[in-house]
Amino acid sequence: MKQCALTLLVAGLATPAFAQIAMDGFRDEAYGAAKSVQDTGTGFGDANMGVIDYANGSELDGAYATVVDGVLHLFLAGNLESNFNKLEVFVDCAAGGQNRLRGDNPDVDFSGLNRMGDDGTGNGLLFDAGFEADFWFSMTCGGGPFAFYANHAFLLTDGLGSGGYLGTGGAGATGSASFPDSGIAVAIDNSNFAGVTDLDVTDAANVATGMEIAIPLAFMGHDGTSAVRVCAFINGGGHDWLSNQSVGPMAGMGNLGDPRFVDLNFVTGDQFFVAVEGSGGGTPCPADLDGDGVVAGGDLALLLGGWGGADGDVDGDGAVGGGDLAIMLGAWGDCPA
Numbered sequence: 001m002k003q004c005a006l007t008l009l010v011a012g013l014a015t016p017a018f019a020q021i022a023m024d025g026f027r028d029e030a031y032g033a034a035k036s037v038q039d040t041g042t043g044f045g046d047a048n049m050g051v052i053d054y055a056n057g058s059e060l061d062g063a064y065a066t067v068v069d070g071v072l073h074l075f076l077a078g079n080l081e082s083n084f085n086k087l088e089v090f091v092d093c094a095a096g097g098q099n100r101l102r103g104d105n106p107d108v109d110f111s112g113l114n115r116m117g118d119d120g121t122g123n124g125l126l127f128d129a130g131f132e133a134d135f136w137f138s139m140t141c142g143g144g145p146f147a148f149y150a151n152h153a154f155l156l157t158d159g160l161g162s163g164g165y166l167g168t169g170g171a172g173a174t175g176s177a178s179f180p181d182s183g184i185a186v187a188i189d190n191s192n193f194a195g196v197t198d199l200d201v202t203d204a205a206n207v208a209t210g211m212e213i214a215i216p217l218a219f220m221g222h223d224g225t226s227a228v229r230v231c232a233f234i235n236g237g238g239h240d241w242l243s244n245q246s247v248g249p250m251a252g253m254g255n256l257g258d259p260r261f262v263d264l265n266f267v268t269g270d271q272f273f274v275a276v277e278g279s280g281g282g283t284p285c286p287a288d289l290d291g292d293g294v295v296a297g298g299d300l301a302l303l304l305g306g307w308g309g310a311d312g313d314v315d316g317d318g319a320v321g322g323g324d325l326a327i328m329l330g331a332w333g334d335c336p337a
C-alpha cells in the first residue's frame with residue numbers, strides 16, 4: 001500500500017494540477033482569475049442557441065491567460081458568430097512592432113490583415129499608446145459541417161513580415177487542432193447562451209466556454225522578460241467592421257466601424273489586457289507611454305493629452321493627474337534595462 005501511495009504522489013508531482021489545460025473551448029481552472037471582464041453589451045448579436053457548433057451572435061465576455069511550459073494559453077470567453085465574423089488577437093510581447101497597423105503586412109486571409117491597416121493615406125488601426133503589436137492571430141468560423149479557420153502574421157516595425165494560413169478544425173475537444181510548424185493550437189465551444197446581452201453585462205464573468213488559443217511565446221518572438229499584452233476584438237467577416245466587443249472592454253461604446261479609421265486612444269480605458277506580467281513584476285517602465293524605451297517628450301505629450309482621463313494613467317488610480325506627472329518626471333530618461 002505504501003508503495004502505491006508513493007507512486008501516486010510522484011505521479012501527482014510530475015503533472016501538477018495547475019498545468020492542466022485541455023484544448024476544448026472550455027475554461028480550465030488553471031487559467032485562474034479573469035484578466036479582463038466585458039463591460040459593454042454586444043453590438044454584434046446576443047448568441048442564444050446554446051449549441052457547441054453554431055452561434056447566432058458574437059460576444060467577448062472575458063479574457064483569461066496563463067503560461068505553461070513556455071506556451072501562452074489564452075481563453076476568450078464568449079461566442080464567435082458562425083457567419084465568418086472574425087476574432088482578431090494582437091499580441092505585444094517584445095520591443096518594436098506596430099502601434100498603428102501598417103498596410104504592408106503580409107497578404108494573409110485574402111488581405112484581411114491589411115484591410116485593417118494603412119491604405120496608403122496615413123490611416124490604419126491605432127492601438128492605445130504604448131501598445132506595439134508584434135504578432136497577429138485571427139480565427140473565423142461557420143459552414144456545415146461547422147469549421148473554424150485560423151491565420152497568423154508577424155507584425156514587424158517596418159512591415160513586410162511573414163505569415164499565413166494555419167489550418168482548420170471543428171467544435172469542442174474533438175474539433176480542436178494544433179498546427180505543427182508554429183505549435184499554435186485552437187479550440188472553440190460556441191455553446192454559451194448567457195454572458196452579456198445587447199444591454200446587460202452582469203453575467204459576463206460567469207461564461208466558461210469560448211475560444212481557446214495556445215501560442216508558444218518563443219514563436220511570437222517573446223524576449224523572455226517583456227510583459228505579454230493582448231488586444232482582442234470581434235470584427236466583421238471581411239475584417240472590415242470593428243465591433244464593440246473587445247478585451248479590455250470599451251466602456252459602453254457602440255461598434256466602431258471601419259478598423260482603419262479607428263483610434264483606440266479615443267475609447268475610454270485600455271483596449272488590451274496584460275496576459276503575463278513582465279519579469280521583475282509589473283511594467284518595468286510605466287511612464288514610457290509610447291513604448292520606445294525612453295521617458296521623453298513624446299510620453300509627456302501623451303500624458304498631457306490624456307489629462308483627466310484614463311489613457312496615460314501611470315500610477316494606476318484611473319485618471320491622469322499630478323501623480324502621474326511626478327512619476328514621469330522622476331523617471332525621465334532611459335528605461336531600466
Ligand SMILES: [Ca+2]
Pocket residue numbers: 021022023024025026027028212
Ligand atoms: Ca480548456
Ligand SMILES: [Ca+2]
Pocket residue numbers: 092093094095096097098131132133134
Ligand atoms: Ca511590441
Ligand SMILES: [Ca+2]
Pocket residue numbers: 046047059192193194195196197
Ligand atoms: Ca450573451
Ligand SMILES: [Ca+2]
Pocket residue numbers: 128264265266267268269270271311
Ligand atoms: Ca483606449
